[in-house]
Amino acid sequence: MAAVTQPGPGRPRLGPRRRAGGTPRAEILDAAAELFTTKGYASTSTRAIADAVGIRQASLYHYFAAKDDILDVLLDLTVTAPLTVAAQLAAAAAPAAVRLYALAWYDVRQLAASRWNLGALYLLPELRSERFAQFRARRAELRGHYEQLATEVAAGDSTAAPAAGAPELAFRLVETVIDIRSDAGIAPAALEHTIPETVLRMLGWSGSATEIRTAASALLDALPVDEIQLAQMPEHQQ
Amino acid sequence: MAAVTQPGPGRPRLGPRRRAGGTPRAEILDAAAELFTTKGYASTSTRAIADAVGIRQASLYHYFAAKDDILDVLLDLTVTAPLTVAAQLAAAAAPAAVRLYALAWYDVRQLAASRWNLGALYLLPELRSERFAQFRARRAELRGHYEQLATEVAAGDSTAAPAAGAPELAFRLVETVIDIRSDAGIAPAALEHTIPETVLRMLGWSGSATEIRTAASALLDALPVDEIQLAQMPEHQQ
Incomplete structure (x- = not known):
């Protein structure tokens, strides 16, 4: 750290920016x-x-x-884009299984591809304080979107009735990408399909994996993806 | 903290012990x-x-x-008992689905019932250091037990073929009890059955939930449970 140039306020730095983001x-x-x-x-x-x-x-x-303001913005980045997608999917006409697959797919991808594994911060004791009540509410809102879609899927035609509380586990299974990434240092690319498909299987859904992937891909393509992707990038956050 | 009595070494404390454990x-x-x-x-x-x-x-x-020695012992407590159970189940004659249900049931229960939610420490950056290599290896061994049983279940007769990587998610779904407990402050009692049953459902298993619970209960009863339960209690750890 000692070798880092410390320019005065307002003075442009001499070296190139080493960090992600343009600001x-x-x-x-x-x-x-x-x-x-x-x-x-x-x-x-x-x-x-x-x-x-x-x-x-x-x-x-x-x-x-303060430092907790930085943490709050970073945490918020992990739910902003999936919340946008979830709200758009809630209004879409596709079957619940396709919408749940699409949401889980999008969310696993963003949790796996983010530059740093920010979800690993969810278990910090600091997050239980009043300071982070708003973040906790937004994450609970996302969890609610999952639960609603999962409940619809579980109520649909299934070959084996799922466990009574299974819909609450859909969101939790998606977030296991954080633990896998933390343990292995990287999240295997296959997870972006393994997890959404497994979310549906655990709800008793027995359709074709290939067909639902195609349908979910078409559904995500129909959403205003540009806006969503921008929302993920720190340099576009205000 | 200032009011706490600070007796000299070897001198018995005046007040009653306020802490769990007899030593x-x-x-x-x-x-x-x-x-x-x-x-x-x-x-x-x-x-x-x-x-x-x-x-x-x-x-x-x-x-x-040192402080990391304390952390190491605490982390080890979260895997010692399930590893003992897993080794005993690996040698048992019951079907893979019954053994996997029993392991997940035991593990969810101990993660949910432990006095403190120690699994929340798994994501600490400190755990990636060489100091905790042995703990990481033991947790990986437990994950391996889950994966082996889950692979057997997935290969068995199922109505819908599970996703290719689903067996790796069995262990992960069990550990979501840590996240649920962290978010809600408590792990709902129903999870001790919801999670094991959902683990089997996501592997394509379509048997009767009541029957497998009965079979897993009988299997766990047949294990030397006393030893296992002692292994969980800090006061019996050396």
Whole structure:
């Protein structure tokens, strides 16, 4: 850290930006995401984040008043895009199984492909505080979307009746991509289909995997994907 | 913390023990488990643990050389009993579905009933260090037991073929009890059957839930349960 150039406020840095994102704000978010997921949230100071970006701590405070504000934005990034997709899917005319597959597919992909495994922060004791009540409510809203679709699938024609509480596990199975990624260092690409298909199987659904994948792909293509993808990228967040 | 009596080494404390466990070692483990899961691992010092037990920091070092040794023992407690059960089930003559149900049932119950939600520590960045290689290997061994049984179930007669990678998700679905407990503050009792049954459903198994529960219960009763249950209790750990 000692070798990092520390330019004065407002003065352009000499070196090229090393961080993802085209703005100081995006660079701060990227550096914080890396440090929170690799060193730990409590072990990371705003000073360490500023150092990793190559700015002064005072400059960082221009963008974020406190460390928990940075965490809040990062956590929110993990649910913003799937919530948008879930709301659009709720209004779509496709069968519940296709909509649930599409939501799980989209969500697994974004959890697996994000630059840092931010979902690993969900279990932080800090998240139980009032400060993160809004984030918890938004994640609960996403969980509710899953549960509603899963309940519809479970009520449909199935060869084996699913367990009574199975619809609540759909969201949980999707989030296991976070644990797999944490243990293995990477989430295998196959998960983007293994998990959505398994979510349907555990609800008693017995249709064709190939057909539902095609239908879910067409459904996702019909959504305003550009907006959704932009919503995922830190450099487009305000 | 200032009000806690701090007796000298070897001197009996005046007040009654407030902690779970009949020995100082068990009390240290219990206090550490509480602090690690409610305040965070990095935020908890060995001094804070000693204070919570009501002993001197020097006395704590008589039992544990460092904070990571305490974490290592606590993590190990989450896999010791299920590993014992898994090894016994691997040698049992029952069908794979019954053995997998029994393992998942036992494991969900112990993860749900443990005094502190220690599984929430699995995602700590600290666990990726060499220090915890042995724990990671033991947890991987447990995951292997699940995968082997799940592969057998998936290969059996099923009405809908499961997804290719579904057997790897059996272990992951069991561990979602940790996330549910973290979010809700408690793991609903119904999960001890919802999760094992859903594990089988996602593998294409279509038998009777009532029958498999009865068979798994008889199988678990036939195992040397006393030894297993003792293995779970910190006061019996060495």
